[in-house]
Amino acid sequence: MLRATKDLLGEVGYQRLTFEGIARRAGVSKATIYRWWPNKAALVIEALSGEVPLPPIHETGDLEADLRTAVRLTIELVSAMPTCLILPALLADVIEDPTGTGAFAELIEPRRTSVVKLLERARLEGRLPPDTDTSLMVDVYSGTVVYLAAVNRIPPGEAVVGQLVSLLLHGHLPVPKGPAPAEREESPGA
Amino acid sequence: MLRATKDLLGEVGYQRLTFEGIARRAGVSKATIYRWWPNKAALVIEALSGEVPLPPIHETGDLEADLRTAVRLTIELVSAMPTCLILPALLADVIEDPTGTGAFAELIEPRRTSVVKLLERARLEGRLPPDTDTSLMVDVYSGTVVYLAAVNRIPPGEAVVGQLVSLLLHGHLPVPKGPAPAEREESPGA
Numbered sequence: 036m037l038r039a040t041k042d043l044l045g046e047v048g049y050q051r052l053t054f055e056g057i058a059r060r061a062g063v064s065k066a067t068i069y070r071w072w073p074n075k076a077a078l079v080i081e082a083l084s085g086e087v088p089l090p091p092i093h094e095t096g097d098l099e100a101d102l103r104t105a106v107r108l109t110i111e112l113v114s115a116m117p118t119c120l121i122l123p124a125l126l127a128d129v130i131e132d133p134t135g136t137g138a139f140a141e142l143i144e145p146r147r148t149s150v151v152k153l154l155e156r157a158r159l160e161g162r163l164p165p166d167t168d169t170s171l172m173v174d175v176y177s178g179t180v181v182y183l184a185a186v187n188r189i190p191p192g193e194a195v196v197g198q199l200v201s202l203l204l205h206g207h208l209p210v211p212k213g214p215a216p217a218e219r220e221e222s223p224g225a
Numbered sequence: 226m227l228r229a230t231k232d233l234l235g236e237v238g239y240q241r242l243t244f245e246g247i248a249r250r251a252g253v254s255k256a257t258i259y260r261w262w263p264n265k266a267a268l269v270i271e272a273l274s275g276e277v278p279l280p281p282i283h284e285t286g287d288l289e290a291d292l293r294t295a296v297r298l299t300i301e302l303v304s305a306m307p308t309c310l311i312l313p314a315l316l317a318d319v320i321e322d323p324t325g326t327g328a329f330a331e332l333i334e335p336r337r338t339s340v341v342k343l344l345e346r347a348r349l350e351g352r353l354p355p356d357t358d359t360s361l362m363v364d365v366y367s368g369t370v371v372y373l374a375a376v377n378r379i380p381p382g383e384a385v386v387g388q389l390v391s392l393l394l395h396g397h398l399p400v401p402k403g404p405a406p407a408e409r410e411e412s413p414g415a
Contacts, residue, residue, distance in 0.1 A: 205396060209358060
């Protein structure tokens, strides 16, 4: 089912993907799919990430390294989506369907909670300013990654990981150094 | 036409909005609409913002005030969208249609360029670190605003303006002080 979903996604895109099509490709009934996945978004997230809900991140205790991992995992999730095209459609879908949104929030919850928790621990131990909004930190890197992937149609690369971590931990958003200028992401946004 | 578009948006949502429906409501032919707007996204942006392309921001020379204005204008654009639901759908739409994407980039270009320009001036005058990635600064606040609006289904408030400006200019992302805790945005993101 997950294989059929992934294949069809690549062929027809998210908006034209249907449970009917997946059932036909996988040789099962639509009812079988509905038994396991409440909606298209949940099925697609599992097909792309391999895991639903997304597992918490593995914490090392090194704040900078852990935050890099968190940003990288968000980029990986976005990168798993064929040609980066489906994320906004998927978001739109779960937003139009209230049940879908709940499911989406549940899917990302363990991952998100684990990152906020490690940032909170850093805050309480004085490795972040005491009044830091750790929840908004997660929204800043998630939002920027999703936005760049959607607008540029290509997920941001490793340079952006470093830039976002530098901004969030050191308040410095430098232009990335090397490798070649071609490696540098264009960022035409709203 | 803009009035009919706005009304229908509120009634049926972006995904079910069609040129046929707008033409019927406005009492004109579909061809008339196509003469002026290349696609649904362009028509909707003009209906919501009142202006296409979005005008450049009015610069005062006070970096902090100007950046606040830029963030606020992004929030305003997002807020003009009925119940905040349509932005991801609109993005998905312009992304699926290559011509649409070009049009979208053109629509936001003057606004975006004006903000990057004022940040570049600040950088060259030493009001920002010399290696600052001013283009990514715009993506960070745009991405965060769009993401928060999409995930929370309510546009971020004035507190978030202050937080993002503080992060981008001072590297500090504090929890907003007062007014009431109810005013504070929840931020459940990915």
